[in-house]
Amino acid sequence: MKCFSTSTIIRASPEAIWNILVDGNNWLQWNPTIAKIEGNIALGETLKVHTKINPNQAFPVKVSEFIPYEQMVWTGGMPFGLFKGERTYSLSKQMDGFVEFSMREMFSGLMAPLITQSIPDLQPSFDEFAASLKKRAEETP
Numbered sequence: 001m002k003c004f005s006t007s008t009i010i011r012a013s014p015e016a017i018w019n020i021l022v023d024g025n026n027w028l029q030w031n032p033t034i035a036k037i038e039g040n041i042a043l044g045e046t047l048k049v050h051t052k053i054n055p056n057q058a059f060p061v062k063v064s065e066f067i068p069y070e071q072m073v074w075t076g077g078m079p080f081g082l083f084k085g086e087r088t089y090s091l092s093k094q095m096d097g098f099v100e101f102s103m104r105e106m107f108s109g110l111m112a113p114l115i116t117q118s119i120p121d122l123q124p125s126f127d128e129f130a131a132s133l134k135k136r137a138e139e140t141p
Contacts, residue, residue: 002116006126007102012137014069014091014099020136021072021089030136033125042066047074053120061087083109101133 010017020030022041027034035055039047043066048058065073070091077084087105094100103126107116 001112002107002119003104004122004126005102005104006123006130007100008130008134009094010099010101010134010137012099012140014093016140017091017099017101017133017137018069020133020140030132031129032132033129041072051125053122053125061085077109078111081109083107083111083115101130103130 020026024037024039024041024047027037033052034049035052036050037047038049038058039045041047041063043063045063047061047063049061050056050058059076061074061076063072064075064086065071065088072089074087074089075084085105085107087103090100090102090104092100092102105122105126107119
């Protein structure tokens, strides 16, 4: 199973961070890893995500879990569980009042060993996403 993850401590409220995460219309203002995002970020909605790594290809994902101010999961892949990608965005309030943001993507399924060979190293993009979210949330009043 291939997996990428990142985390950072953000000096903002869970509500402020969450509002940035679910506002897909403004992702291009702060998120340098995305070329385009189509759809509404809400439970059960399907999004089309175009990354800067591969801007000509849209990755369709479904918002499969949506717990406001805590966690959101995007799921995509092939039918019958042959290949599945699952990205989890989590917010965890810390004792000092700050928030730990974490993002993880896991790839699984029968075809995963073959398909993941063609997936580039997403770690730099994950780290850049977290740093950009932190910057945006800490700048937002």
